Amino acid sequence: MQITLKILRRESPDTSPYWQSIPFQTEDENATVATALTNINSGNGLTDTEGNAVRLPIQWECSCLQKKCGACAMVVNGCPVLACNAQLKQFGKSSTITVEPLRKFPVVSDLVTDRSIIFENLKTLRLWFAQQAQTDGDIAYESSRCLQCGCCLEVCPNFYAGGEFFGMAGFVPISRILTALPESQKQELCQAYRKRLYEGCGKSLACRNVCPAGIDIDKLLINSNAVAVWKRFFRKR
Amino acid sequence: MQSVNIIGAGLAGLSTAITLAEQNVSCRLISLQPSERAQSVLAEGGINASLNTMGEEDTTEYHFQDTMKGGVYLADPNAVDALTKGAPQILQWLEGLGVPFHKKNGVIMLRNFGGQKKKRTAYAKSSTGKILMTALIDEARKFESAGLIRRFPHHEFLRLLMNEGICAGVRVRDRYTGQIWDFSGKVLLCSGGMNGIFPHMTTGTTQNSGDVTATVFSQGALLGNLEMLQYHPTTIGISGKRCLVTEAARGEGGRLYIMRDNQKWYFMEEKYPELGNLMPRDVVAREMYFVRRKYGGSVYLDMTGLSKETWEQKLSDLRDEIIQYLAIDPKTEPIPVKEGIHYFMGGIDTDEFHCTNIPNLYASGECTCQYHGANRLGGNSMLGALFGGRKSAQTILQDVQDVSSDFPTESLVRENEPYTEEASPILIESISQILLEGLGIVRNAEQLTQSLKKLKSLSQERSYNLREQNRLKLAEAMLLSALERRESRGAHYREDFPEKDESFRKVTIACRKEEQISITFRNLPERRSSCKSP
Numbered sequence: 001m002q003i004t005l006k007i008l009r010r011e012s013p014d015t016s017p018y019w020q021s022i023p024f025q026t027e028d029e030n031a032t033v034a035t036a037l038t039n040i041n042s043g044n045g046l047t048d049t050e051g052n053a054v055r056l057p058i059q060w061e062c063s064c065l066q067k068k069c070g071a072c073a074m075v076v077n078g079c080p081v082l083a084c085n086a087q088l089k090q091f092g093k094s095s096t097i098t099v100e101p102l103r104k105f106p107v108v109s110d111l112v113t114d115r116s117i118i119f120e121n122l123k124t125l126r127l128w129f130a131q132q133a134q135t136d137g138d139i140a141y142e143s144s145r146c147l148q149c150g151c152c153l154e155v156c157p158n159f160y161a162g163g164e165f166f167g168m169a170g171f172v173p174i175s176r177i178l179t180a181l182p183e184s185q186k187q188e189l190c191q192a193y194r195k196r197l198y199e200g201c202g203k204s205l206a207c208r209n210v211c212p213a214g215i216d217i218d219k220l221l222i223n224s225n226a227v228a229v230w231k232r233f234f235r236k237r
Numbered sequence: 238m239q240s241v242n243i244i245g246a247g248l249a250g251l252s253t254a255i256t257l258a259e260q261n262v263s264c265r266l267i268s269l270q271p272s273e274r275a276q277s278v279l280a281e282g283g284i285n286a287s288l289n290t291m292g293e294e295d296t297t298e299y300h301f302q303d304t305m306k307g308g309v310y311l312a313d314p315n316a317v318d319a320l321t322k323g324a325p326q327i328l329q330w331l332e333g334l335g336v337p338f339h340k341k342n343g344v345i346m347l348r349n350f351g352g353q354k355k356k357r358t359a360y361a362k363s364s365t366g367k368i369l370m371t372a373l374i375d376e377a378r379k380f381e382s383a384g385l386i387r388r389f390p391h392h393e394f395l396r397l398l399m400n401e402g403i404c405a406g407v408r409v410r411d412r413y414t415g416q417i418w419d420f421s422g423k424v425l426l427c428s429g430g431m432n433g434i435f436p437h438m439t440t441g442t443t444q445n446s447g448d449v450t451a452t453v454f455s456q457g458a459l460l461g462n463l464e465m466l467q468y469h470p471t472t473i474g475i476s477g478k479r480c481l482v483t484e485a486a487r488g489e490g491g492r493l494y495i496m497r498d499n500q501k502w503y504f505m506e507e508k509y510p511e512l513g514n515l516m517p518r519d520v521v522a523r524e525m526y527f528v529r530r531k532y533g534g535s536v537y538l539d540m541t542g543l544s545k546e547t548w549e550q551k552l553s554d555l556r557d558e559i560i561q562y563l564a565i566d567p568k569t570e571p572i573p574v575k576e577g578i579h580y581f582m583g584g585i586d587t588d589e590f591h592c593t594n595i596p597n598l599y600a601s602g603e604c605t606c607q608y609h610g611a612n613r614l615g616g617n618s619m620l621g622a623l624f625g626g627r628k629s630a631q632t633i634l635q636d637v638q639d640v641s642s643d644f645p646t647e648s649l650v651r652e653n654e655p656y657t658e659e660a661s662p663i664l665i666e667s668i669s670q671i672l673l674e675g676l677g678i679v680r681n682a683e684q685l686t687q688s689l690k691k692l693k694s695l696s697q698e699r700s701y702n703l704r705e706q707n708r709l710k711l712a713e714a715m716l717l718s719a720l721e722r723r724e725s726r727g728a729h730y731r732e733d734f735p736e737k738d739e740s741f742r743k744v745t746i747a748c749r750k751e752e753q754i755s756i757t758f759r760n761l762p763e764r765r766s767s768c769k770s771p
Binding site: 028030031032034035038041042044061062063064065066068069070071084087108112114116119122123126127128129130132133134135136137138140141143144145146147148173176177180 | 270271273274275276278279332333334335336337339340361362364367368371372375376378379381382390391413442443444475476477478480558562662663666
C-alpha cells in the first residue's frame with residue numbers, strides 16, 4: 001500500500017500552519033493513521049513529496065492504540081476519528097489522506113491540541129457524588145465508557161470551547177451521576193443539565209455518528225432528559 | 238509545610254490522591270496525559286476480592302494462599318496479607334463510588350480467573366478498568382474542585398531532586414509549553430509498567446516508557462525482580478501492538494487447543510485437570526510455547542461453547558473487539574492466540590509500606606514489585622494498584638510532619654534548562670529486539686550472555702543522550718537479573734536450571750552506581766504470626 005499523508009503542520013501556536021505531504025509505504029494491510037505516524041516518526045532523513053526535509057517528530061498524542069483511551073483524536077479526511085481506528089485501506093490503496101488537528105481546540109503543535117476545556121467543563125458541571133451512591137447498572141456502564149476524546153464536539157454545530165454549551169462530552173458522563181442521585185440532591189445538577197446541556201443542544205445529533213466508542217447516546221439522552229427535564233415539566237402540570 | 242507529588246494518574250495515582258485528599262492533605266497529580274489515557278483503562282477482566290457471594294465459602298486466607306502460590310512464594314507475605322484482607326473493603330469503596338459491577342439481586346457477581354479455585358473476580362463486562370477509572374476520576378474531580386488535588390496533566394517526569402541522599406522533590410516539564418518546573422515535597426511514583434521497552438510486543442501503552450524507572454535507577458533507587466515479565470497467554474496481533482483477549486474468556490469457559498494429528502488437542506485440560514485452562518498465566522504461556530514448538534501452527538482459543546447470555550451480558554465488548562480486529566466471530570469460530578508481554582511483576586523495590594530505599598520516595602502500582610512475586614494472578618493488578626495507592630497514602634500521612642491542605646509556595650520556573658529528548662525510536666527497537674531474544678518465555682545462560690554482549694556493543698556504537706543511556710542501563714539490569722537467577726520460578730523459566738531452588742526464594746535486587754550494575758538477593762520477610770488466620 002502506497003499512500004500520501006497530507007498533514008497540517010504547525011511548530012507552535014505562534015507560528016503559521018502549513019500543509020506537508022509525506023509518502024508512506026506499508027505491507028501491513030491493517031495499518032492505521034497511527035501506524036503511519038509512528039513509522040514516519042521512526043524514520044531518518046525523510047523528505048516530503050516536494051523534496052523538502054520533514055521536521056521530525058510529527059507531534060501527536062497517543063496511548064493505548066486500540067481505541068480505548070481517546071488520546072489520538074484528530075481529523076482525517078474531514079472527519080474526527082481516532083488515528084488508531086482509521087485504517088488506511090478504507091481510503092484506497094494509493095491515495096492522499098489529509099490529517100489535521102481537531103479544530104475546536106487550541107493547537108499546541110502539529111496534531112496535538114489542548115483539550116483541557118473538556119475537563120474544565122466537567123468540573124463546572126460538578127460531576128461527582130457528594131456522598132456514597134449506588135448507580136443504575138446499564139446507564140452507569142454506558143456512561144462510564146466515554147473517552148473524553150472530543151470527536152463529538154468537533155462535529156457539534158453548537159459547541160465551541162469556552163461557550164455555555166458543553167456538548168455530548170458532558171451529556172454522556174452526567175448520566176451516571178444524574179440517574180443515581182437521590183431526589184433531594186438532584187436539583188442543582190438538573191439545573192446545570194438544563195443550562196449547560198439540554199438548552200444549548202440543537203438536536204443535530206451529528207455526535208451520534210462519530211463516537212469512536214459507539215456509545216448508545218439515545219439511551220442516555222432519553223434517560224437524562226426524563227430525569228432532568230420531563231419530570232419537572234410533568235410535576236409543574 | 239510539605240506537599241506530595243504523585244507521578245502518574247492511573248488507578249494507583251488516583252487512589253493515593255483521593256486517599257490523601259480525604260484526609261485534607263493536598264497533592265499534585267502529575268501525568269503525561271489526562272487519567273482517561275492511562276493504561277489502567279485497558280484492564281479488562283476484573284478485580285479480585287473474596288466477597289464470597291457465590292456460595293463457595295471463599296475467604297481472605299484462600300485469596301492470600303492463591304496469590305502467594307501463583308507468585309511462587311516470591312511476593313512479600315505481609316504485603317499480600319494486607320492486600321487480600323483489604324480487598325473486600327476496596328470493593329465496598331468502589332461500589333460506594335458508583336461503579337456498576339455486574340450484579341444479581343443487588344449482589345456483586347464474581348467470575349473464575351486463573352490460578353484461583355474460587356470465583357473471586359468482580360467485573361463490569363470486560364471493560365472493568367475503564368469503568369473503575371471513570372468512577373475514580375469523578376471522585377478525584379470533587380477534590381480538584383476543593384483545591385486539594387492539583388492536576389498537571391501534560392507534564393513529564395524529568396528527575397528526582399535529591400538533597401544529601403534524601404528525595405526533596407521532582408523536576409517536571411510541561412510538554413505543551415516546554416517550561417521546566419521544580420516541585421518540592423515527597424514523591425510517590427505511580428508510573429506504571431515498563432511496556433514502552435517492548436513496542437509492538439506489549440498489550441500495554443508505550444507511553445509507560447520505563448523512563449521513570451530508568452531515571453530513578455540512575456539516581457540510586459533499587460529495582461527488584463526485573464526478570465519477572467508476564468507474558469499473557471491470549472493476545473492477538475493488531476497494527477502496532479498486541480491486543481489482549483481477557484482471561485475472562487477462559488474464566489467464562491473458553492478453551493485452548495492446538496491441532497495434533499489432525500485433531501483438536503485441549504492440552505491444558507489434559508495436563509492440568511484441576512484448573513485446566515485457568516492455570517496461572519506463566520504456566521499457560523509456557524505450555525503454549527512448548528506445544529507450538531512441538532506441533533507447529535497456532536494455538537486457538539475456542540469460545541464457541543459459551544452461552545448466549547454470557548456473550549450478551551458478560552463479554553459483548555470482547556466479541557465486538559475480536560470481530561473488528563480479526564474479522565472472526567468468536568461465538569462461532571475459534572481464534573488464533575499468542576503470548577504477549579503484559580505485566581511487569583518487577584520494578585522499583587519497596588517494603589510492604591511502599592517506601593523505597595530513598596527517604597521521601599515512595600512507589601505503588603505496576604512500577605513496584607511487592608505483591609505479585611514471580612507471577613501475577615489475573616484480577617490482582619487493579620487490586621494491587623488501588624490497595625497500594627491507599628496504603629502508600631497512609632504511609633505518607635504517617636510520615637508527613639506538618640500536614641497541610643495548602644500548597645507550599647509554588648515551584649520555581651527554570652528557564653533555559655537543558656532538556657534531554659526522548660530516546661530515538663530506532664534505539665528503542667534495537668533494545669527491544671535484544672531483550673526479547675534473552676528474556677523470552679524460555680531462557681538460558683547462553684542466550685542471556687549473548688544478549689548482554691549485543692547490548693554492550695550497541696552501547697558503544699555511538700554517543701547517547703541521558704535518557705538513552707538510562708534505558709540501556711535498565712535493559713542491562715533486566716538481563717543481568719535473569720542471568721543471576723539460576724533457577725526456574727514463575728515467569729522466569731531457565732532451560733539450563735529447570736527446577737525451582739529454595740535458596741533463590743529471594744528478591745533479585747539491581748543497584749546502579751554510575752556505570753556499574755550489581756545484582757544481589759534480598760531475603761523475604763516471614764509472614765508475621767499476627768497476620769495468620771486462626
